[in-house]
Amino acid sequence: AQSVSQHNHHVILSEAASLELGCNYSYGGTVNLFWYVQYPGQHLQLLLKYFSGDPLVKGIKGFEAEFIKSKFSFNLRKPSVQWSDTAEYFCAVEGNPVYSTGKLIFGQGTTLQVKP
Amino acid sequence: DADVTQTPRNRITKTGKRIMLECSQTKGHDRMYWYRQDPGLGLRLIYYSFDVKDINKGEISDGYSVSRQAQAKFSLSLESAIPNQTALYFCATWADPGYTFGSGTRLTVV
Numbered sequence: 001a002q003s004v005s006q007h008n009h010h011v012i013l014s015e016a017a018s019l020e021l022g023c024n025y026s027y028g029g030t031v032n033l034f035w036y037v038q039y040p041g042q043h044l045q046l047l048l049k050y051f052s053g054d055p056l057v058k059g060i061k062g063f064e065a066e067f068i069k070s071k072f073s074f075n076l077r078k079p080s081v082q083w084s085d086t087a088e089y090f091c092a093v094e095g096n097p098v099y100s101t102g103k104l105i106f107g108q109g110t111t112l113q114v115k116p
Numbered sequence: 117d118a119d120v121t122q123t124p125r126n127r128i129t130k131t132g133k134r135i136m137l138e139c140s141q142t143k144g145h146d147r148m149y150w151y152r153q154d155p156g157l158g159l160r161l162i163y164y165s166f167d168v169k170d171i172n173k174g175e176i177s178d179g180y181s182v183s184r185q186a187q188a189k190f191s192l193s194l195e196s197a198i199p200n201q202t203a204l205y206f207c208a209t210w211a212d213p214g215y216t217f218g219s220g221t222r223l224t225v226v
Contacts, residue, residue, distance in 0.1 A: 102210035
């Protein structure tokens with residue numbers, strides 16, 4: 001069965017610190033990969049996605065993620081976080097996306113707290 | 117107006133009661149989904165629908181049912197609510213590049 005694991009459950013950083021959130025998935029075939037963000041009291045919004053091509057993808061608000069196929073990983077990064085990045089971050093995987101169903105497997109989420 | 121609207125936003129209900137959560141969308145997307153979010157567990161898929169006549173179970177469908185009344189409407193029902201169904205419920209539509217989520221319904225079963 002597919003699964004997604006996010007290593008960090010709660011991360012606390014100071015403003016301007018660099019961020020890396022880990023995400024590993026288990027699925028042997030082709031995947032689509034996503035990072036979603038949920039700001040306090042709001043719904044999930046798409047940060048970035050990887051379908052194919054360049055494994056380094058750039059998203060909104062200065063976020064990027066790197067797909068490393070050999071490690072089954074899709075880690076999220078940001079060089080310098082801001083207080084407004086305080087949110088919960090979810091990694092998600094869609095397996096066998098030749099015929100995309102939109103059925104995503106989500107990780108358990110990482111809460112990021114940025115101190116001003 | 118929001119692209120995906122969920123009602124109610126908050127609901128407290130008693131164990132054993134039947135409750136319906138409603139979702140409507142203005143994006144014209146065929147694919148609609150219901151997820152529940154629990155702390156530390158992320159989002160888990162309850163049901164999804166590719167069109168009015170195509171309804172599919174997700175990973176945690178037990179205790180839930182759905183109705184796709186029209187392309188724009190996808191309702192989730194709890195036939196007999198139980199406390200472990202207390203959660204945040206999200207409806208979503210799907211089209212490239214990904215989901216459009218509603219604002220969620222916070223359901224508490226007491």
